[in-house]
Amino acid sequence: MKLPKEGEAFGEWFNTVLEEAEILDKRYPVKGMNVWRPYGVRLLRAIDAVIREAVESRGYREVIFPTLIPETAFRKEEEHIRGFSSQVYWVTRGGETELDVKLVLRPTSETAMYPIFALWVKSHGDLPIKVYQIVNVFRYETKQTRPMLRVREIHFFEAHTAHESYEEAERQMLEHLETWREITHRLAIPYRIFRRPEWDKFAGAQYSLAADTILPSGRTLQIGTIHQYGQNFSRAFGIRFETREGGQDYAYQTTYGISERLLAAVIAIHGDERGMVLPPEVAPIKVVIVPIEKKGREEEVYGFCRGIKETLEREGIETVLDLRDYRPGWKYYYWELRGVPIRVEVGPAEVDSGRVVVTRRDTLRREEVPVEELVPRVRALLRDIQESLRERAWREFESKVREFEDLEGVAEHRGIAKVPWCGDDDCALAMQEETGKDLLGTPLEEEPVSGRCPVCGREAKTWAYLAKPY
Amino acid sequence: MKLPKEGEAFGEWFNTVLEEAEILDKRYPVKGMNVWRPYGVRLLRAIDAVIREAVESRGYREVIFPTLIPETAFRKEEEHIRGFSSQVYWVTRGGETELDVKLVLRPTSETAMYPIFALWVKSHGDLPIKVYQIVNVFRYETKQTRPMLRVREIHFFEAHTAHESYEEAERQMLEHLETWREITHRLAIPYRIFRRPEWDKFAGAQYSLAADTILPSGRTLQIGTIHQYGQNFSRAFGIRFETREGGQDYAYQTTYGISERLLAAVIAIHGDERGMVLPPEVAPIKVVIVPIEKKGREEEVYGFCRGIKETLEREGIETVLDLRDYRPGWKYYYWELRGVPIRVEVGPAEVDSGRVVVTRRDTLRREEVPVEELVPRVRALLRDIQESLRERAWREFESKVREFEDLEGVAEHRGIAKVPWCGDDDCALAMQEETGKDLLGTPLEEEPVSGRCPVCGREAKTWAYLAKPY
Numbered sequence: 001m002k003l004p005k006e007g008e009a010f011g012e013w014f015n016t017v018l019e020e021a022e023i024l025d026k027r028y029p030v031k032g033m034n035v036w037r038p039y040g041v042r043l044l045r046a047i048d049a050v051i052r053e054a055v056e057s058r059g060y061r062e063v064i065f066p067t068l069i070p071e072t073a074f075r076k077e078e079e080h081i082r083g084f085s086s087q088v089y090w091v092t093r094g095g096e097t098e099l100d101v102k103l104v105l106r107p108t109s110e111t112a113m114y115p116i117f118a119l120w121v122k123s124h125g126d127l128p129i130k131v132y133q134i135v136n137v138f139r140y141e142t143k144q145t146r147p148m149l150r151v152r153e154i155h156f157f158e159a160h161t162a163h164e165s166y167e168e169a170e171r172q173m174l175e176h177l178e179t180w181r182e183i184t185h186r187l188a189i190p191y192r193i194f195r196r197p198e199w200d201k202f203a204g205a206q207y208s209l210a211a212d213t214i215l216p217s218g219r220t221l222q223i224g225t226i227h228q229y230g231q232n233f234s235r236a237f238g239i240r241f242e243t244r245e246g247g248q249d250y251a252y253q254t255t256y257g258i259s260e261r262l263l264a265a266v267i268a269i270h271g272d273e274r275g276m277v278l279p280p281e282v283a284p285i286k287v288v289i290v291p292i293e294k295k296g297r298e299e300e301v302y303g304f305c306r307g308i309k310e311t312l313e314r315e316g317i318e319t320v321l322d323l324r325d326y327r328p329g330w331k332y333y334y335w336e337l338r339g340v341p342i343r344v345e346v347g348p349a350e351v352d353s354g355r356v357v358v359t360r361r362d363t364l365r366r367e368e369v370p371v372e373e374l375v376p377r378v379r380a381l382l383r384d385i386q387e388s389l390r391e392r393a394w395r396e397f398e399s400k401v402r403e404f405e406d407l408e409g410v411a412e413h414r415g416i417a418k419v420p421w422c423g424d425d426d427c428a429l430a431m432q433e434e435t436g437k438d439l440l441g442t443p444l445e446e447e448p449v450s451g452r453c454p455v456c457g458r459e460a461k462t463w464a465y466l467a468k469p470y
Numbered sequence: 471m472k473l474p475k476e477g478e479a480f481g482e483w484f485n486t487v488l489e490e491a492e493i494l495d496k497r498y499p500v501k502g503m504n505v506w507r508p509y510g511v512r513l514l515r516a517i518d519a520v521i522r523e524a525v526e527s528r529g530y531r532e533v534i535f536p537t538l539i540p541e542t543a544f545r546k547e548e549e550h551i552r553g554f555s556s557q558v559y560w561v562t563r564g565g566e567t568e569l570d571v572k573l574v575l576r577p578t579s580e581t582a583m584y585p586i587f588a589l590w591v592k593s594h595g596d597l598p599i600k601v602y603q604i605v606n607v608f609r610y611e612t613k614q615t616r617p618m619l620r621v622r623e624i625h626f627f628e629a630h631t632a633h634e635s636y637e638e639a640e641r642q643m644l645e646h647l648e649t650w651r652e653i654t655h656r657l658a659i660p661y662r663i664f665r666r667p668e669w670d671k672f673a674g675a676q677y678s679l680a681a682d683t684i685l686p687s688g689r690t691l692q693i694g695t696i697h698q699y700g701q702n703f704s705r706a707f708g709i710r711f712e713t714r715e716g717g718q719d720y721a722y723q724t725t726y727g728i729s730e731r732l733l734a735a736v737i738a739i740h741g742d743e744r745g746m747v748l749p750p751e752v753a754p755i756k757v758v759i760v761p762i763e764k765k766g767r768e769e770e771v772y773g774f775c776r777g778i779k780e781t782l783e784r785e786g787i788e789t790v791l792d793l794r795d796y797r798p799g800w801k802y803y804y805w806e807l808r809g810v811p812i813r814v815e816v817g818p819a820e821v822d823s824g825r826v827v828v829t830r831r832d833t834l835r836r837e838e839v840p841v842e843e844l845v846p847r848v849r850a851l852l853r854d855i856q857e858s859l860r861e862r863a864w865r866e867f868e869s870k871v872r873e874f875e876d877l878e879g880v881a882e883h884r885g886i887a888k889v890p891w892c893g894d895d896d897c898a899l900a901m902q903e904e905t906g907k908d909l910l911g912t913p914l915e916e917e918p919v920s921g922r923c924p925v926c927g928r929e930a931k932t933w934a935y936l937a938k939p940y
Binding site: 025027028029030033034035036037038040041042044045061062063064065066067068069070072073085086087088089090091092093094095096097103105112115116119131136138140142153155 | 511534
């Protein structure tokens with residue numbers, strides 16, 4: 001492929017990459033549900049592994065709760081059911097039997113987990129609970145679906161915690177943010193955390209934090225959410241415990257969610273006109289070796305390539321030697337599209353000189369490397385690619401977060417617009433109306449603010465961050 | 471725990487282990503659906519990893535197909551729908567909307583995958599397809615449910631292949647059997663492969679092979695199935711391709727399925743009255759170190775323990791150092807129940823002598839090992855435990871497969887009864903009737919047979935293998 005990625009062109013670019021790099025097949029006969037092809041699964045697993053490492057090392061433990069939730073449990077927390085009832089799938093029949101208690105396909109697992117939490121928690125000694133699962137969740141989306149960005153079956157990480165005090169739950173919120181920093185660092189994904197407006201927080205939450213990034217289209221993508229539930233759910237589900245002082249209290253809960261959108265961000269943000277550019281930390285294949293055949297010297301070249309492959313793999317560097325019967329140019333195209341960070345070319349000249357041609361995917365810069373220096377050079381290049389992707393992505397992100405004095409130009413801005421705001425909901429809703437953008441929220445940490453609210457003219461108390469989200 | 475495992479006692483033993491070793495929580499409010507607790511998830515993942523390695527190394531590639539299948543696709547293969555329609559869950563509503571096309575929760579993924587296979591396969595060059603997925607499938611079981619043995623949401627490995635000739639599909643059947651041998655070898659699970667009787671083959675298959683093992687109750691458990699579909703599904707779904715000769719043909723297909731029952735077998739077969747005994751190849755924790763505290767020397771002991779842990783982990787041996795505030799005896803019990811293969815005890819005497827006490831889980835035999843020999847000794851013990859679990863399990867299995875001359879004693883036999891059989895379905899059905907057992911099938915490879923069919927008295931042509939399956 002050779003397609004522009006920025007602005008209007010992004011949608012086509014993204015769909016073309018997903019198809020041509022054989023990540024997803026969108027032809028499954030249910031709207032909003034797609035087939036993950038082998039390379040897509042490998043990418044997904046690589047990201048799952050990064051998430052797992054970040055949370056396991058902090059003591060979160062993996063569980064698997066059932067996919068189906070009885071209606072009785074689902075209806076226990078009022079705001080939650082209001083928020084989700086229009087978008088759940090209902091299982092009403094088993095075989096030929098109408099079910100007595102209908103079941104919902106989990107849209108998220110609060111109502112599956114918390115009846116069991118209530119059994120697990122008796123005393124403060126049973127707290128904290130810190131569990132997570134990586135499962136599929138289901139949303140009957142009525143909006144337009146888009147592969148990986150808005151789908152009806154979602155690959156989903158969800159962590160759920162329960163604590164003996166609000167302060168501890170607040171500290172857990174900070175730990176979630178810390179794991180988030182670690183995960184996005186390894187994926188080289190820039191983001192900003194916002195405190196979601198009241199009318200857009202998670203159904204049942206006390207407050208919600210969300211991480212938004214910016215895709216090349218200029219639209220924002222919410223790629224992670226962290227919620228403080230306080231005692232909203234624990235009261236509804238009876239997660240009660242004996243306190244250290246011998247009294248009774250309801251647990252304080254938080255959650256943390258990440259979906260396959262994070263992979264979408266990795267593909268969208270780092271890619272270029274030739275396809276994906278994967279950060280080495282999550283590239284399932286780090287190096288591809290392409291032999292340049294010459295009649296009569298094939299075996300020599302292949303043998304040399306095999307030696308290189310063995311050397312790299314012995315060092316734990318995942319390497320593919322592409323011996324398929326295609327021309328080298330075709331193979332370059334194939335592996336560039338798939339975002340493999342480093343390509344090594346080996347022909348008879350390289351065999352003779354003992355120097356191979358190494359090309360890095362991000363800049364496409366080529367260099368000659370003596371074969372005995374290949375391992376340290378590959379290591380250095382992988383580090384360098386990782387670092388420079390991260391820097392570039394953050395630079396681009398920051399350049400798209402722009403401060404405005406009033407609403408002029410906000411509607412047209414591709415990215416996040418930062419507008420002085422008095423803090424009143426009505427003024428924010430008016431800003432949304434006038435600009436056609438949504439309020440992502442207010443900054444997590446206080447930022448110095450000056451200027452006046454463009455709606456009411458009063459002095460600004462904070463910033464409104466406005467954008468067009470997916 | 472301290473419970474007998476054999477015969478009638480098995481059910482209680484098994485449920486107690488699942489609960490006390492914190493593998494499953496059975497209190498989820500939907501019949502036949504359970505919660506996997508962290509240690510259960512680790513066991514499941516360890517078995518998944520064994521399966522993945524076996525199939526990935528043979529070129530099967532992982533995919534993920536949607537959970538929901540449109541009724542239209544589900545109804546395409548007649549026998550299949552007949553076989554499954556009484557046991558599928560139906561999604562009939564999204565939000566408040568009645569769905570135009572109802573969806574089934576996959577009971578298995580033929581009808582999800584094959585419409586897409588039809589798009590992927592155009593020419594013989596697109597074959598073979600060898601894919602697998604590890605997902606949850608759903609069966610609205612009307613029989614009594616039992617944790618891990620018969621559930622309504624099942625953790626499931628399913629491989630699907632498509633080939634250009636029947637011969638190639640037959641060779642694939644052999645490869646499935648080879649991966650099966652590798653997987654069960656690593657889990658130390660004995661089994662026998664049977665060709666399922668006509669009336670008990672997979673809905674839509676030409677023929678089915680199944681691997682059965684014997685649990686301590688004497689009942690058999692089907693832990694793996696391999697099916698030859700021929701062109702049954704490819705004709706229904708239009709998986710057509712241009713042959714090498716330029717003609718058109720339908721693909722030849724096979725599948726291969728393994729469920730969480732394999733984990734049930736590992737727990738049931740190797741366990742003893744104290745709980746689980748895990749084969750080292752799938753034990754998430756290989757060694758537990760228990761400090762024996764003595765007043766005034768705690769720090770010394772802990773330091774020594776930490777040194778051992780570091781040494782073992784540097785060698786890639788997963789080790790837990792249990793520093794919790796409990797008595798050593800309590801910790802022995804705790805880790806024995808969880809099946810950790812090796813325990814190392816360290817008290818002040820061990821610190822002084824530089825020799826630690828090592829106990830293997832399978833025989834509970836204790837020995838003293840000089841600390842500098844610990845790594846090679848642990849390695850040797852792990853190999854030895856693996857090997858001796860496998861031998862013991864096979865020995866027990868073989869002792870429970872008994873040859874009978876006629877039906878006398880078959881009903882009471884705990885295990886698999888081998889009865890001479892004329893080969894007629896009617897006689898097998900009569901044997902089932904009389905003994906209360908099911909025909910598992912006939913042996914995969916011919917076995918010398920003598921004697922007469924106990925029903926019709928004609929000379930036996932093969933063996934009927936009868937048992938009471940879960």
